[in-house]
């Protein structure tokens with residue numbers, strides 16, 4: 121094994137989480153990884169999982185949030201989204217994030233409408249899963265790390281924070297030229313739109 125050097129992804133662990141020994145670099149499972157010279161533990165580093173929600177007002181406009189000072193890409197806009205909490209079910213996480221950021225109570229479709237790996241922050245890679253949702257109630261107001269909200273037509277969007285949101289919107293524009301229908305892809309049972 122060789123001493124640990126710079127890696128393509130900054131912020132990797134320097135010490136073994138089992139025994140505390142300084143990790144070294146060695147080839148394991150197809151590429152160089154951190155390996156513990158004392159106990160042999162291989163340091164796998166998992167991306168975080170995030171959930172984003174696509175809400176439509178039925179007139180072709182989608183709900184976007186303006187990201188606040190504490191979030192990544194502040195001042196730019198994204199779908200309501202956030203990281204899953206440990207032990208949380210994936211749709212619960214999406215519903216919780218929407219409530220926190222927009223004040224709206226929503227229900228999510230059973231199947232995701234999009235999924236992608238995010239590489240915008242090399243220190244904290246993530247995988248995001250997008251669901252379509254329907255608004256059941258609540259009072260619309262920005263909260264948590266969102267500082268503003270808006271319903272936007274697909275051809276008149278504010279400056280987007282993330283390439284992956286932009287990729288989904290491209291898809292929505294192509295498959296759904298008048299901006300209608302995304303909400304009906306797989307609306308959850310009991311939603312008012314079914």
Ligand SMILES: [Zn+2]
Nearest residue numbers: 136139156159
């Ligand atoms: Zn170890």
